[in-house]
Amino acid sequence: MTKINGWDFLKLINGLRRAGINISMSQVEDAWIALNRFPDLPAKNILEAMLIYRSEDQALFQLIYNLTVNPPQEESSPQNTEGAPLPSSLEVGPPQEGLGTGRGGITLALMSDDSSQSSSQPPILSFQMPLLHNLMHLKGFPSAVDHGEKREENLEKQVRFILGQAGFLTWANSVELARKRGQLTEEEWARFEEFKEYWEKELRNILWQEEVKKQNNWESLRQVNWRYKPLDSFSPQEEGILHQALRQMGNTLAVHRGLRKRKSIRGTLQVSSILKEAFRGNGKIFSLHYEDYVLKHPELVILCDVSNSVAPFAQFLIYLCQRVKSYFRRVRIYLFIDTIWDITNEEWLNQESNLEEIRSWGRKNSSGFSDYGKTFQEFAQNYLPEISSKATLLILGDGRSNFRPPQKEYLQKISSKVKHIYWLNPLEEKDWYRGDSLMREYQEFCSKTFPCRTINDLWQITRKVFI
Amino acid sequence: MWKSVNELITALEKEGYLLDKEKAITLFLALNMGKPCLIEGPAGVGKTQLALALARSTGRKLIRLQCYEGLDLNKALYEWDYAKQLLRLQVGMSDWEEVKDNIYSEDFLLPRPLLQAILSKEPALLLIDELDKSDEEFESFLLELLGEFQVTIPELGTFKAKTPPIVLLTSNNTRDISEALRRRCVHLLLTYPEVEQEIRIITNKCPDLAQPLIRDVCEFVAKVRKLPLRKLPSVSESMDFAQGLHLLRQESLDFRKLGGTLSVLLKYPTDLAKLEERIKAWQMESEQKS
Numbered sequence: 001m002t003k004i005n006g007w008d009f010l011k012l013i014n015g016l017r018r019a020g021i022n023i024s025m026s027q028v029e030d031a032w033i034a035l036n037r038f039p040d041l042p043a044k045n046i047l048e049a050m051l052i053y054r055s056e057d058q059a060l061f062q063l064i065y066n067l068t069v070n071p072p073q074e075e076s077s078p079q080n081t082e083g084a085p086l087p088s089s090l091e092v093g094p095p096q097e098g099l100g101t102g103r104g105g106i107t108l109a110l111m112s113d114d115s116s117q118s119s120s121q122p123p124i125l126s127f128q129m130p131l132l133h134n135l136m137h138l139k140g141f142p143s144a145v146d147h148g149e150k151r152e153e154n155l156e157k158q159v160r161f162i163l164g165q166a167g168f169l170t171w172a173n174s175v176e177l178a179r180k181r182g183q184l185t186e187e188e189w190a191r192f193e194e195f196k197e198y199w200e201k202e203l204r205n206i207l208w209q210e211e212v213k214k215q216n217n218w219e220s221l222r223q224v225n226w227r228y229k230p231l232d233s234f235s236p237q238e239e240g241i242l243h244q245a246l247r248q249m250g251n252t253l254a255v256h257r258g259l260r261k262r263k264s265i266r267g268t269l270q271v272s273s274i275l276k277e278a279f280r281g282n283g284k285i286f287s288l289h290y291e292d293y294v295l296k297h298p299e300l301v302i303l304c305d306v307s308n309s310v311a312p313f314a315q316f317l318i319y320l321c322q323r324v325k326s327y328f329r330r331v332r333i334y335l336f337i338d339t340i341w342d343i344t345n346e347e348w349l350n351q352e353s354n355l356e357e358i359r360s361w362g363r364k365n366s367s368g369f370s371d372y373g374k375t376f377q378e379f380a381q382n383y384l385p386e387i388s389s390k391a392t393l394l395i396l397g398d399g400r401s402n403f404r405p406p407q408k409e410y411l412q413k414i415s416s417k418v419k420h421i422y423w424l425n426p427l428e429e430k431d432w433y434r435g436d437s438l439m440r441e442y443q444e445f446c447s448k449t450f451p452c453r454t455i456n457d458l459w460q461i462t463r464k465v466f467i
Numbered sequence: 468m469w470k471s472v473n474e475l476i477t478a479l480e481k482e483g484y485l486l487d488k489e490k491a492i493t494l495f496l497a498l499n500m501g502k503p504c505l506i507e508g509p510a511g512v513g514k515t516q517l518a519l520a521l522a523r524s525t526g527r528k529l530i531r532l533q534c535y536e537g538l539d540l541n542k543a544l545y546e547w548d549y550a551k552q553l554l555r556l557q558v559g560m561s562d563w564e565e566v567k568d569n570i571y572s573e574d575f576l577l578p579r580p581l582l583q584a585i586l587s588k589e590p591a592l593l594l595i596d597e598l599d600k601s602d603e604e605f606e607s608f609l610l611e612l613l614g615e616f617q618v619t620i621p622e623l624g625t626f627k628a629k630t631p632p633i634v635l636l637t638s639n640n641t642r643d644i645s646e647a648l649r650r651r652c653v654h655l656l657l658t659y660p661e662v663e664q665e666i667r668i669i670t671n672k673c674p675d676l677a678q679p680l681i682r683d684v685c686e687f688v689a690k691v692r693k694l695p696l697r698k699l700p701s702v703s704e705s706m707d708f709a710q711g712l713h714l715l716r717q718e719s720l721d722f723r724k725l726g727g728t729l730s731v732l733l734k735y736p737t738d739l740a741k742l743e744e745r746i747k748a749w750q751m752e753s754e755q756k757s
Contacts, residue, residue, distance in 0.1 A: 024650050034496055041472065041492055049493040050500075053649035055507065055656045185752045190693065245643070267539065269549065288549060292537060 018218030232312035267292030305397035313426040338371040373407030399439040424452035484520035497653035503634035508657035511701020532580040534601035683720035
């Protein structure tokens with residue numbers, strides 16, 4: 001059973017906090033008391049129970065725990081460590097001479113049940129991972145982040161490199177081919193996908209561990225934390241977390257109360273009505289009246305840039321607005337690149353995975369180059385008369401207008417009509433005023449501008465704009 | 468209270484609730500550290516059942532507060548008995564100061580579940596069910612109760628629990644619970660059970676069913692849970708499904724004989740259509756295999 005000493009315990013707390021998980025002093029105290037009171041229980045379980053209060057943070061906890069309490073040994077292979085058992089459902093065949101590079105005990109096998117069987121027989125899924133740490137030091141390993149490349153993109157390149165060197169990709173291609181030929185059952189395919197996902201996740205963990213060690217800095221792990229991860233870098237599996245967070249956010253908005261009150265069958269007692277009724281003297285001694293707050297029903301207009309760089313962010317904002325649509329008096333959604341499309345009544349908006357539609361919308365209907373000036377002109381001339389003065393306008397865009405004229409008088413006209421204009425920018429704040437960006441010109445007409453890169457940003461926007 | 472995790476698992480098992488070791492450790496810590504336990508997970512995984520089984524096994528009085536949108540302190544904590552107060556005023560009393568003190572005494576107080584749990588003389592288990600359905604304001608109020616096991620009534624003062632109740636909160640994740648409240652609780656995530664665990668649960672609850680049927684149903688339901696459905700089948704639904712097949716005198720699961728029974732498992736027509744389509748593919752695969 002893993003024990004933990006005080007120093008490792010403090011390192012763990014520090015790591016978790018630096019990676020963006022808030023841990024209070026009373027939690028630290030409780031965790032330490034629990035560790036001492038129940039020495040027979042696994043320290044990892046105790047710490048996870050006492051420190052982690054969101055299931056989404058469990059993976060990050062595992063990663064930091066393994067770094068602080070079970071640091072990876074240079075010479076051992078990750079599949080032999082406690083934290084990385086092979087998925088039990090996968091049949092791993094005996095070590096085979098395979099297609100790998102010959103380093104680190106690579107073995108690969110995609111074989112039939114019996115070698116004498118015909119090729120139409122379904123193959124057994126079998127693959128043994130090599131020593132992954134060795135592969136990281138091979139020539140050509142993309143260790144440096146290229147100019148303009150995100151850390152996540154570089155990480156994915158590294159994962160692909162290691163899987164390629166391990167022979168995993170060749171094996172995966174063979175399995176996919178077998179699937180296309182109908183030689184794999186759905187169950188076997190599901191197991192293969194589970195296996196693939198498992199190893200990709202393991203590799204990412206190992207690479208993050210290497211990164212933290214190299215930089216000697218926990219902050220880099222913030223990029224693994226779902227709260228601070230750019231919305232366009234979520235994997236399809238992680239998008240589930242994101243959708244759940246947005247759903248919850250939408251529901252939070254849905255039950256948010258305004259300041260007005262009205263009669264209700266429950267709520268607070270309406271003293272004036274009770275007294276009036278009592279003084280009326282119509283035979284009743286008294287009857288009780290209640291009042292309750294009325295839910296807020298704001299009017300919302302969303303204007304989303306769907307050029308390639310912004311489309312992934314637009315998906316999540318539109319999804320959030322869709323979730324709360326029924327709670328707004330009116331929601332209008334417009335997409336734009338160099339012209340505007342009203343998509344408020346599009347059927348596909350109600351589907352959860354509408355990213356492809358949003359991405360392809362621009363390709364189908366425009367040149368693909370954003371023109372903010374022309375967009376604002378069209379909006380002011382064609383759509384503004386239909387919008388009430390109580391509306392809030394949310395603009396999602398990076399402000400990059402391909403060096404076209406800003407035509408800021410139209411945004412000024414819009415701002416004089418609507419109640420608020422909030423600009424949500426998916427770029428990092430340091431990039432807002434660079435190159436062809438028109439943020440500086442437009443900013444003066446906005447009530448506020450917000451960064452909108454991560455789920456945490458969306459939370460902040462939700463609180464400041466809607467509540 | 469139990470001295471070890473195994474004791475807790477055994478006690479819950481006696482009450483018909485099977486909990487795996489890792490989750491039992493979390494619950495054991497919450498109980499022994501005297502902290503509230505926030506149980507999260509999809510609908511139908513047994514969150515409320517865990518609270519009920521725990522109440523039975525500890526012999527504590529169960530006090531349940533069902534949350535809903537618009538739940539306020541009058542319904543959750545206490546309410547002044549206005550009718551009684553008005554009657555008291557009509558009876559008449561000359562000294563206003565005396566009347567004022569009199570009508571705001573404990574005689575005119577109607578304790579609701581939270582106050583009942585605090586004032587209870589016998590040990591109690593407080594279940595705050597579906598917390599995510601309540602409003603944020605209500606959550607903020609719970610902070611004092613969960614942190615200090617005390618509540619404040621402005622007219623009467625602060626009431627502190629003599630015997631702190633066991634507090635379990637459940638949430639279906641429809642709304643995000645605030646970090647402040649989460650930090651005061653030990654977090655327990657219940658998910659759909661593994662196949663073997665589900666077999667044990669159904670065998671335990673429905674001993675009349677044939678083992679091959681139970682295994683087939685659990686393996687089938689595990690496959691169904693991997694599909695992209697709007698509402699995945701819960702444990703109780705897979706139990707109903709197994710019982711339904713048993714009533715139709717089926718000893719094992721046969722894809723060709725599932726017509727009409729799937730609606731026990733899934734509740735949305737779109738989900739049913741997806742599953743029926745998938746079953747055809749599974750059937751073809753199994754025929755090819757055999």
